[in-house]
Amino acid sequence: MKVNSESYFIRIKGGTLLKGEVKAQGSKNAALPIMAAALLLRDGKVHLRNVPKLLDIHTMSELLIGLGAKVYRDDHNMIIEVSGELAWETPASLVRKMRASSLVLGPLLARCGKVVLPLPGGCAIGSRPMDLHFKGLSKMGAQIELDKGAVTARADRLVGTRIYLDFPSVGATENLLMAAVLAEGETLIENAAREPEIDNLVCALKVMGASVEGEGTGILRIKGKGELRPASVDIIPDRIEAATYLLAGVITQGDITVKGVIPEHLNALLAKLDEAGIEVINSGNALRVANPRRPKGITLKTMPYPGFSTDLQPQMMSVLSLAEGTSIIHETIFESRFLHASELQKMGAQIELQGNTAIVHGQKNLIGAEVYATDLRGGAALVLAGLAAEGETVIYDTHHLKRGYEDMVEKLIPLGAQIREEVGEPQSK
Ligand SMILES: CC(=O)N[C@H]1[C@@H](OP(=O)(O)OP(=O)(O)OC[C@H]2O[C@@H](n3ccc(=O)[nH]c3=O)[C@H](O)[C@@H]2O)O[C@H](CO)[C@@H](O)[C@@H]1O
Numbered sequence: 001m002k003v004n005s006e007s008y009f010i011r012i013k014g015g016t017l018l019k020g021e022v023k024a025q026g027s028k029n030a031a032l033p034i035m036a037a038a039l040l041l042r043d044g045k046v047h048l049r050n051v052p053k054l055l056d057i058h059t060m061s062e063l064l065i066g067l068g069a070k071v072y073r074d075d076h077n078m079i080i081e082v083s084g085e086l087a088w089e090t091p092a093s094l095v096r097k098m099r100a101s102s103l104v105l106g107p108l109l110a111r112c113g114k115v116v117l118p119l120p121g122g123c124a125i126g127s128r129p130m131d132l133h134f135k136g137l138s139k140m141g142a143q144i145e146l147d148k149g150a151v152t153a154r155a156d157r158l159v160g161t162r163i164y165l166d167f168p169s170v171g172a173t174e175n176l177l178m179a180a181v182l183a184e185g186e187t188l189i190e191n192a193a194r195e196p197e198i199d200n201l202v203c204a205l206k207v208m209g210a211s212v213e214g215e216g217t218g219i220l221r222i223k224g225k226g227e228l229r230p231a232s233v234d235i236i237p238d239r240i241e242a243a244t245y246l247l248a249g250v251i252t253q254g255d256i257t258v259k260g261v262i263p264e265h266l267n268a269l270l271a272k273l274d275e276a277g278i279e280v281i282n283s284g285n286a287l288r289v290a291n292p293r294r295p296k297g298i299t300l301k302t303m304p305y306p307g308f309s310t311d312l313q314p315q316m317m318s319v320l321s322l323a324e325g326t327s328i329i330h331e332t333i334f335e336s337r338f339l340h341a342s343e344l345q346k347m348g349a350q351i352e353l354q355g356n357t358a359i360v361h362g363q364k365n366l367i368g369a370e371v372y373a374t375d376l377r378g379g380a381a382l383v384l385a386g387l388a389a390e391g392e393t394v395i396y397d398t399h400h401l402k403r404g405y406e407d408m409v410e411k412l413i414p415l416g417a418q419i420r421e422e423v424g425e426p427q428s429k
């Protein structure tokens with residue numbers, strides 16, 4: 001039987017209370033830009049530790065190899081070796097697979113003076129333009145041309161300048177920061193994103209010899225350097241993956257400890273769980289929920305960090321669909337990040353959508369059903385719902401989960417989940 005990447009599905013027999021410990025993986029969204037940052041080296045290696053084994057990481061490796069870098073992997077360690085000339089044309093087949101491919105734009109432009117990047121385009125969760133990336137690079141002296149779905153950026157020299165971001169875009173902050181570390185003079189990025197993954201990138205750039213100040217403050221001050229040096233970098237724990245397992249404990253009213261986390265990265269989630277009446281035990285580098293009660297309905301709004309992460313909104317919607325009372329969820333980051341709602345409705349969730357607001361009327365039970373993962377976190381939300389639902393849930397298109405969750409099924413089984421992944425064409429599809 002021919003198996004393609006879209007033939008994965010997951011079967012869950014729900015209603016089992018989960019119990020045990022699970023370790024957080026390294027952060028996907030920190031590892032991806034740091035891998036791209038290796039392109040800034042003229043000659044040498046960047047060693048990365050705690051790199052998660054994910055499809056997106058594989059895609060970024062392929063992209064770097066296509067550009068002329070060498071990538072070696074050994075379990076969760078990775079070495080990226082860069083020397084000599086790099087290609088500046090990025091292949092559409094890889095760029096279209098993953099939005100984060102656009103993170104090679106800043107480093108390649110700074111390193112090669114020219115980049116052709118097919119535009120990653122929209123995806124299921126929203127249109128995701130790159131205007132802020134282009135505006136910032138233009139201000140640094142780059143010429144940007146858009147033609148036939150690709151951007152060509154050219155710059156004989158990038159010059160430090162003052163850039164105000166109209167929105168604290170994570171990707172734009174990362175691209176501009178990486179371009180600025182090799183630019184002439186000082187760059188100021190105002191209204192910069194403050195996500196922990198940006199701090200991890202700043203930390204990586206600093207060990208590579210860059211001069212950057214202001215991480216976490218919203219104002220980044222970068223003094224350009226002629227050259228960076230080889231370095232070793234630790235990837236931070238993945239706050240979104242960690243939170244997903246914590247929420248698996250909440251939704252099954254189980255007893256789950258997530259180890260190897262940085263709890264302060266999850267302050268917004270912890271505040272909302274507290275409002276919902278869920279006690280989370282914080283022991284410094286682990287978070288535990290111990291047979292929590294059913295959550296109360298709450299209101300939440302997704303916001304740039306330190307606000308509530310849009311990447312946790314779908315999983316939280318599953319949890320709140322089993323709350324006592326009604327919850328209101330405002331999605332302010334992506335315009336179509338409610339695709340999971342109609343799948344949750346098939347499982348008995350009572351959700352009304354009004355533009356970027358979801359009104360979730362909590363139910364006592366969800367019922368297993370056949371549902372489709374529409375995107376990465378939407379898929380995670382369905383796994384959570386399936387773990388709590390009565391009877392069997394079959395989730396199709398679970399290849400999306402492989403972008404962001406290392407061995408999700410294998411991590412849930414020891415916690416008591418009755419879950420298995422299957423490959424092939426399911427009968428009922
Ligand atoms: C690989 C990675 O780190 N992905 C994360 C990153 O995505 P990403 O970096 O794509 O997210 P951004 O912060 O850039 O996007 C946030 C919002 O700004 C808009 N925008 C962005 C750039 C731009 O030039 N113009 C513009 O209008 C986007 O369409 C979106 O509505 O941050 C998102 C917001 O926390 C997370 O959900 C993603 O998981």
Ligand SMILES: C=C(OP(=O)(O)O)C(=O)O
Pocket residue numbers: 029098099100311376377404
């Ligand atoms: C939206 C996400 O990733 P990406 O930006 O790579 O699509 C995510 O990690 O939830």
